[in-house]
Amino acid sequence: MELDEKALTRISLVFAVAGLLVLYVFQDGYRDADVASLPDDCSGKVSVDGAVKGAFFTKTGSYAVSLSKDVLVLLKNEAAFSGDRVLVRGRAQASGGNCGKQASCGKCWIFADSVRVL
Amino acid sequence: MIEALAGVASGLLAGLVPGVHVNNLLPFTAFLGPYFFIPFSIAWLFSSAFPSILLGVPSESLAVLPGHRLVLAGRAREALVLCTAAALLSLLASVAMLPLLAVFLPVLYEKSAFAVPYLLFAIVAAVALSERGTKKPSAAIVVAMSSALGFLTFSSDFLLPLLSGFFGLSTLLASQKGAPPAQRPMERKIPLGPVVRSSLLASFLSSFFGFLPGVSSGITAYASRAFGRLSTEGFLAVASGANASYLALSLFALTLIGRARSGTAAFLQGLDIGLLPLAGIILFSGAVSAFACIHATKYVIRQYSRLDYRKIALSSAVFIIMVNLLFTGIMGLLILSISTSIGLFAIFSRTKRINCMASLAVPVAIGML
Numbered sequence: 001m002e003l004d005e006k007a008l009t010r011i012s013l014v015f016a017v018a019g020l021l022v023l024y025v026f027q028d029g030y031r032d033a034d035v036a037s038l039p040d041d042c043s044g045k046v047s048v049d050g051a052v053k054g055a056f057f058t059k060t061g062s063y064a065v066s067l068s069k070d071v072l073v074l075l076k077n078e079a080a081f082s083g084d085r086v087l088v089r090g091r092a093q094a095s096g097g098n099c100g101k102q103a104s105c106g107k108c109w110i111f112a113d114s115v116r117v118l
Numbered sequence: 119m120i121e122a123l124a125g126v127a128s129g130l131l132a133g134l135v136p137g138v139h140v141n142n143l144l145p146f147t148a149f150l151g152p153y154f155f156i157p158f159s160i161a162w163l164f165s166s167a168f169p170s171i172l173l174g175v176p177s178e179s180l181a182v183l184p185g186h187r188l189v190l191a192g193r194a195r196e197a198l199v200l201c202t203a204a205a206l207l208s209l210l211a212s213v214a215m216l217p218l219l220a221v222f223l224p225v226l227y228e229k230s231a232f233a234v235p236y237l238l239f240a241i242v243a244a245v246a247l248s249e250r251g252t253k254k255p256s257a258a259i260v261v262a263m264s265s266a267l268g269f270l271t272f273s274s275d276f277l278l279p280l281l282s283g284f285f286g287l288s289t290l291l292a293s294q295k296g297a298p299p300a301q302r303p304m305e306r307k308i309p310l311g312p313v314v315r316s317s318l319l320a321s322f323l324s325s326f327f328g329f330l331p332g333v334s335s336g337i338t339a340y341a342s343r344a345f346g347r348l349s350t351e352g353f354l355a356v357a358s359g360a361n362a363s364y365l366a367l368s369l370f371a372l373t374l375i376g377r378a379r380s381g382t383a384a385f386l387q388g389l390d391i392g393l394l395p396l397a398g399i400i401l402f403s404g405a406v407s408a409f410a411c412i413h414a415t416k417y418v419i420r421q422y423s424r425l426d427y428r429k430i431a432l433s434s435a436v437f438i439i440m441v442n443l444l445f446t447g448i449m450g451l452l453i454l455s456i457s458t459s460i461g462l463f464a465i466f467s468r469t470k471r472i473n474c475m476a477s478l479a480v481p482v483a484i485g486m487l
Contacts, residue, residue: 005466009256012462016263019456023270026452049485079387087272087485116272117377118331118485 030089039070042094042108049118052084071108078115085118122399125154126406129161134418136169136427138434139286141278141381142441148385156369156396157403159382160209163361164407167201172422173293173430184354195415200308200351201358202411207317208324208359209404212366213397215325219370220393227329227375234330235483241330241337242476242483248340249469256467261476263460268477271453272485277381277478279442279450283457284474290435291458292465316352319345320359328367329375332478335364340472366400 030047038048050067058064064074065086073080073088080086090112125147132143140162147155171185172194188197246257264284271280323338338360342348348356368380373393391399442454457477464471 005468009463009466012459012466013259016456016459016463019452019459020263020266020270023267023452023456026449085486118482 035067035071038108042092046092048088052080052082052086054082073110073112075112075115080115080117087116087118088112089114121153122157125157126161126403129158130165130410133162133165134168136173136430136434144381144385145445152386152391156399160403161407163365164205164411168418171197173427184350187350194419198415199412200355202408203313204317204355204359205362206404206408208321208362209366209400211318211321212363213401216397223374235486238479238483242479246473253469256469257473260464260469260473264474264477265480267456268481272481276453279446279454280457280477282438282442283454284461287435287438287458288461290431292462312352313355316355317359320356321363324360324363324367328364329371332482334475335360336472369396
């Protein structure tokens with residue numbers, strides 16, 4: 001059976017829309033959060049858009065950046081530097097009460113799954 | 119030198135495989151270092167014109183129609199020499215612009231950053247609205263679906279399946295054309311004036327559009343229409359020159375503004391090789407590639423006419439799927455299937471596939487607001 005261009009156009013459109021719906025359903029469930037509200041609501045998978053204020057190495061040698069004085073991002077292999085605007089997706093977790101005198105005490109850490117420099 | 123020559127030789131061979139973009143191959147070559155993979159990318163750029171023009175399998179959507187027109191007229195050799203000359207001249211022009219770019223680009227980029235998102239919206243809208251009347255709704259659908267896919271994949275590293283589907287796999291699946299028809303020997307010399315003009319136009323426009331995020335070289339060929347109606351040859355030269363300029367300028371942009379605007383530039387990140395050595399590699403690779411391509415034109419046309427195109431297209435399609443599975447997993451395959459469907463919709467509805475550029479431009483623009 002030969003399909004004409006009109007039929008092929010419709011079929012590809014149906015496939016594209018169905019694929020987008022499947023992708024939407026299987027999306028990973030990151031919630032949009034802003035940097036200011038994260039210290040009070042530091043949990044779950046978050047998507048944050050912010051400017052990098054500074055970069056540093058943690059005690060274990062991992063590379064991290066700060067989005068504010070209370071929101072820090074632990075990177076995996078990505079490169080982001082002071083002044084970059086980044087979109088970070090990852091798991092937010094408040095550093096616990098037993099952190100002693102560490103600089104990270106009381107901060108909201110985001111363990112990044114992905115970082116995109118905008 | 120040996121590394122660069124090896125890079126050029128492998129890039130030239132890789133470019134002859136239809137439907138496979140250099141970004142699909144870079145993961146396999148990047149470990150050999152910048153003195154290999156930069157010449158590889160540049161040589162690929164030159165030789166990929168052969169399958170694009172001769173087999174009807176474009177790697178960049180805008181370059182295909184004028185090229186096919188010349189092939190159907192038996193002027194394939196002329197088309198290929200024209201593409202090669204335009205690409206080389208555009209590389210030269212891009213390198214010549216380097217001192218100006220080095221002085222002005224970082225300042226201009228910083229001062230005009232606020233306008234970038236609006237510019238991106240304007241470009242996406244202008245391309246979609248440039249479609250003829252009945253195709254406008256189809257273009258709007260392509261922009262909407264591409265943008266949606268871009269948003270869903272924006273924060274993850276899924277550029278490979280996105281671009282492979284829009285411009286690679288969809289083309290291979292849709293292409294029904296076989297080997298090129300019989301070709302005439304080159305009857306006339308390529309007029310140098312129009313090629314130089316087109317190449318300079320391509321470099322000039324690329325120096326403007328090339329530094330915008332999410333905008334491909336196809337936009338340069340499209341924008342060249344604003345400078346007057348171009349002949350088939352002129353348009354082909356601009357499209358080919360824009361591809362070359364984009365690659366060169368994206369490599370310079372990495373050093374000047376710290377932003378990677380091409381797959382090759384992304385692999386160069388973190389490897390500081392300096393602007394002058396970079397310009398040297400670009401010119402050397404371009405000159406060797408152009409020399410090889412011009413001398414191989416007749417032979418390659420003859421070989422392509424003997425090939426079983428469908429088998430090659432099938433092998434290329436399998437290769438693209440395997441590369442995507444290897445580097446992006448099952449999720450990558452899902453994205454590849456969606457971007458392929460959108461690419462096919464654009465092809466069958468006869469709208470420009472450059473509208474798929476919205477998948478990068480729209481999420482980037484909204485992210486920058």
